[in-house]
Amino acid sequence: MSTTPLEHDYIGLSESSSVPRSSDKLSYSSSSSSCTEENYTSSNKACLNFKETELRLGLPGSQSPGRKPSHGLSLFGKDIENNNSNSNSNNTNGYAAPSPLKSLVSGAKRGFSDALDGVSRNWGLSINGKPDAELGKGAVLYSPRGGLDDKCKIMKEVDVLPLSPKPVQEKKNQVPALNENEPTSAPAAKAQVVGWPPIRSFRKNTMASNLVKNNDAAEGKSGSGCLYVKVSMDGAPYLRKVDLKIYSNYMELSSALEKMFSCFTIGQCDSHGLPGQDGLSESRLMDLLHGSEYVLTYEDKDGDWMLVGDVPWDMFTETCRRLRIMKGSEAIGLAPRAMEKCKNRT
């Protein structure tokens, strides 16, 4: 099957990456969605180029063909960690809110029987007898019947389904199960077979909580020890992520960003400031706006776009949700505010 190696190349996560794999995955998928949210003049071209290199950059919520719930064997899928986080290991695997899953379960069943063309044999979705699972009634419990003729042929048809090439966009769709800030219209959960794969509840819960922790950190919430925020740059075809916790002041951040985005020129302001000063001085700001093409801005937790450098570093790391390297011309509107603040301070 040639699709598998292609997908490997596509993900292209290098071995030397020290970022935990799941957050890497997330950053990739979220960057692909943000790319299309912003209006790049050259973005369309860039995105198209990406399509040629096999990136799928559909708008968030769009689904590539064949991604409906009934496609393929949805025998098991994402464990819904949110619901599972409080349960003890003895409880059943997490299920999402019962109603969407119920319809999903029956959808999956329909899809399956469609695929089998009336062959009576189905893989049952056995739901554990947990009393409060409304799924218990709605779910289908049926056992395969034996004595089928021409089984091999039918099984071949059926089993092609799980191997069918899946667009990479599906990767993104697993994010919403764990990630409240990135809504997509992907199915809430795939129907899951109880107790399969056979992994002890303890191990399942431990790995699940590790995954959630990585996602929290990736989304910029105060996690344990890292604070990743997205950095976008106007005109750049993809975003980056930086861990704000590894820097201790604006100078370190901007030089790191400078390295990341080679045409970034805000680094000019580094050498002129007084030592120990957190904010940018008025003179530097003017240099910035008149001299360089780009401005570093950030979105704070109120959703406002602010100029980087106004507030002390610690406050900045606590309120910054994402960074954007904006074209200088677009940042003019921000300048008077910032300058006024500087004036008030000095």
Place this chain on the structure above:
Amino acid sequence: MESESKRKKESPNTAELAVTASFPDEVLEIVLSLLTSHRDRSSVSLVCKDWYRAERWSRTQVFIGNCYSVSPEILTRRFPNIRSVTLKGKPRFSDFNLVPPNWGADIHAWLVAFAAKYPFLEELRLKRMAVSDESLEFLASNFPNFKLLSLLSCDGFSTDGLAAIATHCKNLTELDIQENGIEDSSGSWLSCFPESFTSLEVLNFANLTSEVNTDALERLVSRCKSLKVLKVNKSISLEQLQRLLVRAPQLEELGTGSFLQDLTARPYADLESAFNNCKNIHTLSGLWEAVPLYLPALYNSCANLTFLNLSYTALQSGEFAKLVVHCPRLRRLWILDTVEDKGLEAVGSNCPLLEELRVFPADPFDEEIIHGVTEEGFVAVSFGCRRLHYVLYFCRQMTNAAVATIVQNCPNFTHFRLCIMTPGLPDYLTNEPMDEAFGAVVKTCSKLQRLSVSGLLTDLTFEYIGKYAKNLETLSVAFAGRSDRGMQCVLEGCPKLRKLEIRDCPFGNEALLSGLEKYESMRSLWMSACNVTMNACRRLAKQMPRLNVEVMKEDGSDDSQADKVYIYRTVAGPRRDAPPSVLTL
């Protein structure tokens, strides 16, 4: 037994008879006390009445693989001198949430019987039992010589129960708490060990989550000079670990805490030297949230490692490869599939002594993930590690050819547990069933004791198993087979079969009833989501009074179908503690 002793009396060899007759019981008991294997002891007890008697008086350890196969009364009546008990409770599929809660396997009745008959009890090892805090308190208060408590995959207790053990068991040498479903409310239990307490040799609380008092832990480690095994939990930082290591250079097995911490140069150097100082460490685990940056501190310790458990550490292939280069003596390795095939290649290249490999999936429920390991990694290991005999391998694709190559390289498999995670997945290159893969396994590996099959399988797999797997004792089957014939082949063909667990297979009444004679020679049979009816179960129960036939009912399901069937042999009769959802027929 009667006939055998008669035969002895009628034996023409009178000299032999004289020897047997003049052999005092005490001597016989001493001789028999040297026998440790349970099976040998069972055989011995069947020779004649004298030997039966001697054996029962000399037995100090007992292993009960199914707690319902015998009652506490029967046990204590037969063996008056037991000091060590191992009990296993729930069916293995309870680990995967297939068994209803409150199913049973409560330890309390046993403890009450032991308090009366074995007040000198020293060791208790429990697996998949229901254990309450009350039981742990009872245990702590009623057995003054109690030394060893091991709880694996148990549930029902909390850290309060552990506090009782720590407080009252003055002679405790081992406390091993693993993978239990417990309520971890606080780490204060550790502080309950009195300052005068020094006998601890094994302490494993790696799977608990609450923070413990690190000062108390340090003091405990300092004063327990015989401590050989220390496995701490995630709450212990690297710096704290270093302080513990300095106080216990004699450690042989270490489970680290969290390996994620900002270490500047000096603490890192201290950590490295602490590790270097522990020259006896042969087993290493933990490494929660390991940052690869600090792994080199372990490199020197790795030289002597025989068992490395990285199954909770998500390492990538590159960083793992760098580590494994330093572990040439490794015999057992547990890892996550984040190391991918490249990581496994590194294992093949660096660990020629490897005997056991377990590869766990980091994201088992993620269908779309394209990482993890494939058949290539397994093949790579088989080329480099010819002594491999135990494997547990979770993967998303496999081929018949790969498995054939693997067993050709490693024909000594005793445990072959392959889990292709998508149910019913065929050979991804040829689209054929995986029958030939498992056929190759059973044909080539004559010593095979345990087998777990997966992937798309027809009855042919089971024909192969029945025909070739003559030493097979445990078989796990899921989403496989085509007809009753599959299960019948296994029941007819595998003479040593003890445990058979089946789920989601098209095996029905005919298959179930074909094993009528067989089940008494087995420990247990589990069948769930198959095609078995209540009537067939009733018939089985009626014809085989020494079997317990239990059916677990789900709410709202068809009354004539038997959703989950658990059948086991017993001398204790039907159990009286079954919950309403479990019907004993």
